[in-house]
Amino acid sequence: MIIYEYPFNERIRTLLRLEDLFDKADYFVQQAGAQEHHVALLTLFEILEVAGRADLKMDLIQELERQRQTLLGFRNNPAISEEALSGALYELEQASASLLAMAGKIGQSLRDNDWLMGIKSRASIPGGVCEFDVPSYHFWQHQSSEVRKAALAGWLKPFTPLDHGLSIVLRLLRNSGGVEHLVAPGGAFQRTMTGIASQMVRVILPSQSPFVPEISANKYALNIRFMRPDSEHRPRPCDSSVEVPFDIVFCAL
Template sequence: MSVALYEFPLCEKVRNYLRLEHLFARLHEAKSATTENQHLYFLEVLFNMLELLERLDLRTDFLRDIDGHERKLEHWSKHPDIDTEALENALQSLRSLSAEIKKNKKLGANLREEKFLSAIRQRFAIPGGVTSFDVPMLFCWLKQPEQVKQNNMSQWLTQLQLIETTMQTLMSFLREKGRFHETQGVNGYYQSSQVSSDEKLELVRVRCDNADGFYPVLSGSRNRFGIKFMQLNTETGTSTPVTQIVSFAIASC
C-alpha cells in the first residue's frame, strides 16, 4: 500500500511552521551532498529560508505558543494519574527554549549578516545568475575542499538551530493533540463535526492510500471543515471529484 500523509494548517502560524519544517528537511538533505550543483541547491534553500524568516515574527509566535503549552502542562500536573517525570521534562524543555528565545531579539539575524552569504545571495534570485563569471567568489568556494564546505554549512545551520528546535518541539506538541482514527468519505466527501469555540483546531492530518491517485482538498475554518477527495489526472493537468466511498484516517489537532 502506498500511504500518503497530508497536513492542512488552519491558521497562518502553523502554515509558517510547516513551511519552515519543509525547508529544514531540504537543508539537511542537501548538506550531505558532495557535488557542486548540490551545494548550490543547499544555498538556494538556505536563502529561501532567510527570505521566509525576514517576513515572519517567529519570536512572538514561539513565545506565545510556549507560554500556552506551559500553562496546559501546569494544569495537567494536578491530575493524579499524570506521568510526573515526563511532564517535568516537557516543562523544562519549554522553559529552556523560552529563555534562549528571550535572549535573541531577532532570530536568525546573525546568519542574515554573514558577509559571504550576503555577497552572493542576490545572484540566486536571477535565473542562471550563479555562473563562474557572475559570482567568481561563489565559484571559488565551490572548489574548496569538501571538509571546508561542510564546516561552513554546519556553521550556518548551527545559527538556525534554536529556530529548528523550537519549531520541532511546538509541532510535536501540536501533533500529539490529535490521534488518528479510521473513517470514510461518502461520495468522496467528509464533513467534520462542529468544534467548540474554546478548542479551535490548528492542524488537520489525513492519511490515505495513494495508489489510486486520490488526494484530499480541505476547505473550512478552525471550527468546522470539509474534505473533498479528487482524482489526479496528469495527462490533462486537471482533477475531478471522486464519487465513491474513500477510506482514510484523520487526526484533528
Template structure:
C-alpha cells in the same frame, strides 16, 4: 497497507510553522553538498531567512511555547498522566525560552553574512548563480569539503534553537490528534470543530488521490482529487483517517 499523510494548516501561524519546518528539513538533509547540488541548500536558506524577515517568527514561537508549557503544567494536576514525560517537556520548553531570550534577532548573523547575501541576491535572477555571476561562490565550491562543512555547520548553529524548539513543538501538536476513520461520501466531507490548528489526513496510496481542503479553524471541508486528471475518483465512498490537532 501503504498510506500517505497529508497535513493542512487551518490558521496563518500553523502555515508558517509548516513552511519553516519544511525548509529546516531541507537544510539538514542537504547540508553536505558539492558543486552539483549546492544551490538546493542555499535556496532553502534564502527562503527561510525571507520568512524570518517578513514574520515575527521568534516572538510568535515564544508565545506558542509559553502557551503549550502552561497546558503541560495544567496536565500535571490530573491523575494517571506521565509525570516524568510532562516534566521533561516543561524543562525543554524552559530551555528553549531561555535560549530565545539570549538572541536579539533570530538569524541576524546569517543576514549580515556578505557571502550568503551575495548568493541570495543572485538567486532571484533566473540562472543568476553561474560562475561569471558569482566567481566567489565558484571558488568556494572548490575548497576542501571539510572546510566547507565547518562553515556550513557554523551557519546552521545560528538556527539551531529554532530547529530544536520547532521540532519539539510540532511533535507535541501532532501527538494531540488521534487518527479516526471516516468516509467521504459523494466526494465531500465537512467537519465542524473547535479550536483546531492542523488537520492530518491519512489515505491509502492505492487510491491515488490527494485532498483539497478549504475552510478555517472551526469549519472545513475536504474533497479528494485524482493524481491524473484522466482517472475517475470513486465519489460514492472514499475511506480515510483524520486527526485534528
C-alpha cells in the same frame, strides 16, 4: 501512510513551511556534492525570508510557556510519570531560554554578510550564479566537502533555537487530536466547523491509495475533495460511485 496537513491560520502555516525548509537544509548539508550544497544554500536563503516575520520568535516563546504551564498542572498526578513530566518540562524550558537568548532580528548575522547577500541577490535571477557571474562562489564550490559543510553549518547555527522550538510546538500540535475513520462518498467530504477549535487538520491515506485530497476551509466549514491523478499526474474528480476511505485528525493546542 501519506499525511496531508492543512493549517487554519498563518502562524501554523509559517511553522510548517519552516519545518519543511529546515528538513531540506539538513538533508542537503549532509550530502557531499557541491550541487547538493548549492541547494542547501538556496534553502537557507528561503529560511531567512520566511523567518523574517517580526512576531515569530515571541509567538513560539508564548506557546512554549503556555504548554509549560499546562504540564505544571500535572505535578503530583499519580497517573503521570514524574520522570517523563520533568523531561518534557526541561525540554520546554531549554527551548524557551534558547529563543530568548537570540539577540536582534532572526538571521541578522547572515544579512550582515555582504558576500552571502550578493549570492542571494544573484540567485533570484535564473542561472544568475554561474562561474562568470560570481567567481568567488565558484571558488567556494570547489573547496573540499568538509569546508563547505562547516560553512553551511555555521550559517545555519543561528537558526537552531528556532528550529528546535517550532519542532516542539508542531509535535505537541500533531499529538493533540484523535483519529477518526471516515468515508467520502463520491470523493467529497464536508464538516461544519462550529464548535471545533482547531488549528490544523491532518488527512491520512494509505500509501497505495490513488487519491489526493484538495482541502479548503474557513471558520464555518471544512471541505475536502478527493481527486484521482491521471497518467500525466493531472488531478481529476472522482466518479460519484466512488467511496474514499480516509482518516482525519483535528489538531489544536
